[in-house]
Amino acid sequence: MNKPELTAHVAKTAGMTHEQATKAIDAIVGTIQDTLAAGNEVALIGFGSFSVTDKPARTGRNPRTGEAIQIAATRLPHFKPGQTLKTAVQK
Numbered sequence: 001m002n003k004p005e006l007t008a009h010v011a012k013t014a015g016m017t018h019e020q021a022t023k024a025i026d027a028i029v030g031t032i033q034d035t036l037a038a039g040n041e042v043a044l045i046g047f048g049s050f051s052v053t054d055k056p057a058r059t060g061r062n063p064r065t066g067e068a069i070q071i072a073a074t075r076l077p078h079f080k081p082g083q084t085l086k087t088a089v090q091k
Helices: 003-014 016-035 083-090
Strands: 040-043 048-055 058-061 069-070 074-081
Touching: 003 016, 016 048, 040 083, 074 083
Parallel strands: none
Antiparallel strands: 040 048, 048 074, 058 069
């Protein structure tokens, strides 16, 4: 399911217009993104939690030359599904 399909489904399920559903989805996604960018966690009970993980700098290898290269530290978003979501997927 892509974003337009999700928007159409949310609009139909919630009895909203397409524009209202688009604004709601954009607000949710934007809020999650802003919260993670600030280094905080978003927990949706039953669905899961979004957090940021820090990957430390490390030494890697260039696959073409075999030369050692330094890979910079980075921050990545992480999602941990909740028990309700896990159960729903396993059915």
